[in-house]
Amino acid sequence: MKNLKLKLLSLSSLLFLFLTVSCTDELDTKPEGTEQTADELFADPSSYKSFLAKLYAGLATTGQQGPAGQGDVAGIDEGFSSYVRNLWNFQELTTDEAIIAWNDATIKDFHWHTWTVSDGFVKATFYRLSYQITNCNEFLRQTTDEKLDGRGVTGSLRDDIKTFRAEARFLRALSYWHIIDLFGGASLTTEDSPTQYYLPDYANRQQLFDFVESELTGMEADLKEPNSNEQFRVDKAAAWMLKAKLFLNAQVYVGTDRTQDAYTYVNKVINETSYSIHSNYSQLFLADNDTNGAQNEFIFAVAFDGLHTKTYGGTTYLTHAPVGGSMDASEFGINGGWAGLRTTSAFVEKFDGMDNDTRKQFYTSGQTLEINDVGSFTDGYAIAKWKNVDSMGNQGSDASGDFVDTDYPMFRLADAYLMYAECFLRGGGGDATTAVGYINELRERAYGNTSGDITASDLDLDFILDERARELHWEGHRRSDLIRFGKFSGSSYLWPWKGNVANGAPIPSYRKLFPIPQDAIIVNPNLIQNPGY
The missing domain is CATH 1.25.40.390 (Serine Threonine Protein Phosphatase 5, Tetratricopeptide repeat)
Known part of the structure; x- marks a missing residue:
C-alpha cells in the first residue's frame, strides 16, 4: 500500500450535513452512514490524519467502498465521477492529443466541442470539484484553535494539525484553480461560510484567482519544507508549482500578465528543492512509479x-x-x-x-x-x-x-x-x-x-x-x-x-470555458452562466 494510507473516513450523518453545505442539489452527494457527532469523531487523535487522507483520496476514489456502489456524486456512473478521470477528459479529449470511440452519453461532444449546459459529464465534474472543496472546508472548520482547545488537543498533535490544515488549504486551492481553468467562476465557500443551508454568492474568475493566490501565500509557512513530507503529501514546492501555474495562465484567466511572478516560483521549484529528472521516461508511467526513481521527479x-x-x-x-x-x-x-x-x-x-x-x-x-x-x-x-x-x-x-x-x-x-x-x-x-x-x-x-x-x-x-x-x-x-x-x-x-x-x-x-451546469443554476440562481451558453 502507498506510504500515505488512503483510508476512507466514515463520517456521521451530522457531519455529512456540514459537508453538503452549499452543494447545489441534495441528490448529488450521499451520506456515509454512522451515527457519530463531529466531536465524537475527532475525539480519536488519529481521526485528524484519517480525515486528511480522505481529502487526498478525493482526488483518486469515487465513493465509500470502491469501485462502485456508494458513489460520492449521484446521477452518473460512479466511474465517470472520478476527479482525475474528469479532469483528464476535459483537458485531453477537447484537443489534438486524444479522441474516444465510445458512445457513452455525450462523451464524444468533448472532442467535437458541442457540449451543452445539460451535459452530464460537465455536471459531474462541477459537482466533484464542489464536493472536494466542501470536504476541505469541513476539515478546516473542525480544526480551528477554538475546536482544538475544546477537545484538549495539545503537543505534537497540535503541531501536526497545523501542517494538516495547510495541506487541506492547498487541496482546496487546487480545486478552485481547476474551477478557474475549466469554468471561470463559481461559488466561493470557505470554512467561515454558514453551516446551515444557504445560497452562496457567485464569485467571478478574478475573485477566485485572488482567493487562490492569497491562500497559497498564506499557507506556505505552515507547509513542510520541500522533499521533507511523506510521499503523496504536499510541501512548499507543490504550493510554488501551483502558484507558477496560476501566474503563467493569468493573462488568460484575468487579463493580467504575471509571467515574471510565474518565473519566480518556477525558479524556486527548480533551484530550492532536490527534485530531479528521472533517467527513464517510460518508467514515469509504470506501476512502480512510486519506488523506481520516478517519484523523485514528481512534485x-x-x-x-x-x-x-x-x-x-x-x-x-x-x-x-x-x-x-x-x-x-x-x-x-x-x-x-x-x-x-x-x-x-x-x-x-x-x-x-x-x-x-x-x-x-x-x-x-x-x-x-x-x-x-x-x-x-x-x-x-x-x-x-x-x-x-x-x-x-x-x-x-x-x-x-x-x-x-x-x-x-x-x-x-x-x-x-x-x-x-x-x-x-x-x-x-x-x-x-x-x-x-x-x-x-x-x-x-x-x-x-x-x-x-x-x-x-x-x-x-x-x-x-x-x-x-x-x-x-x-x-x-x-x-x-x-x-x-x-x-x-x-x-x-x-x-x-x-x-x-x-x-x-x-x-x-x-x-x-465550460458552462456552469444548468441544474446548478436552477438550484442557486446566484450563479452566472458563462457567455455563449
Whole structure:
C-alpha cells in the first residue's frame, strides 16, 4: 500500500450535513452512514490524519467502498465521477492529443466541442470539484484553535494539525484553480461560510484567482519544507508549482500578465528543492512509479493502488481505455482493454523526423493514422504510455488485472523546466542558456544521447508548445496549453474532428470555458452562466 494510507473516513450523518453545505442539489452527494457527532469523531487523535487522507483520496476514489456502489456524486456512473478521470477528459479529449470511440452519453461532444449546459459529464465534474472543496472546508472548520482547545488537543498533535490544515488549504486551492481553468467562476465557500443551508454568492474568475493566490501565500509557512513530507503529501514546492501555474495562465484567466511572478516560483521549484529528472521516461508511467526513481521527479502525485483505491477512473481508466485492437493487454498488466482512447494525426506529426525519441509511444499495428470513423478504435494510432506493470515487467498488485497501481503525476519537474523556458520567451526572466539546458536535459533522456539537442536559435514559443505536447501528452495539460498559446479556438490550429469536422473546423472562443451546469443554476440562481451558453 502507498506510504500515505488512503483510508476512507466514515463520517456521521451530522457531519455529512456540514459537508453538503452549499452543494447545489441534495441528490448529488450521499451520506456515509454512522451515527457519530463531529466531536465524537475527532475525539480519536488519529481521526485528524484519517480525515486528511480522505481529502487526498478525493482526488483518486469515487465513493465509500470502491469501485462502485456508494458513489460520492449521484446521477452518473460512479466511474465517470472520478476527479482525475474528469479532469483528464476535459483537458485531453477537447484537443489534438486524444479522441474516444465510445458512445457513452455525450462523451464524444468533448472532442467535437458541442457540449451543452445539460451535459452530464460537465455536471459531474462541477459537482466533484464542489464536493472536494466542501470536504476541505469541513476539515478546516473542525480544526480551528477554538475546536482544538475544546477537545484538549495539545503537543505534537497540535503541531501536526497545523501542517494538516495547510495541506487541506492547498487541496482546496487546487480545486478552485481547476474551477478557474475549466469554468471561470463559481461559488466561493470557505470554512467561515454558514453551516446551515444557504445560497452562496457567485464569485467571478478574478475573485477566485485572488482567493487562490492569497491562500497559497498564506499557507506556505505552515507547509513542510520541500522533499521533507511523506510521499503523496504536499510541501512548499507543490504550493510554488501551483502558484507558477496560476501566474503563467493569468493573462488568460484575468487579463493580467504575471509571467515574471510565474518565473519566480518556477525558479524556486527548480533551484530550492532536490527534485530531479528521472533517467527513464517510460518508467514515469509504470506501476512502480512510486519506488523506481520516478517519484523523485514528481512534485505532487495522486496515489493509486490496485488493492486499496479501486476505481474505474484515474489511472485504471488511462491504462485500460487506450488498449484495444491487436494490442496485447497482458503487456499493460491488465485483463483486457476498453478500446476507447487514441490520438490524432495532428499529434503524431509532432514527432515527424524524431524516430529515436522514446516519448514517441504509438501503437500502429492494425491502426490507421487518419480517423475516418470516430467510433472505431482502430481509426487513429493508439498510445502505449500508461501501464500497470513495474520496471521488471511484472503486473501490478491486483491479480485480476482490473485495477492499477500507477500513480498520476499532477506536477512534475519536467513541466517546471518547460515553464522556465516559456517564461524566458515571454519576457518573464531567466536566460537562453539555462532554458536550452533544461530542454536538452529532457531531450537527452528521450533520445538517450545528444542527437536531439537544440540550440538557442531553435527556441521559440511554437517549439515550446510542441515540446510540451511531446513531453507531457496525456497528462492533463493540453487544453490549458492550447488556450494559453492562442491555438485552441478559432482557425489558427485545426486538428482532425475539431468542431465535428473530419479535417477540423474553427470553434468559437466561448468554448475556452465550460458552462456552469444548468441544474446548478436552477438550484442557486446566484450563479452566472458563462457567455455563449
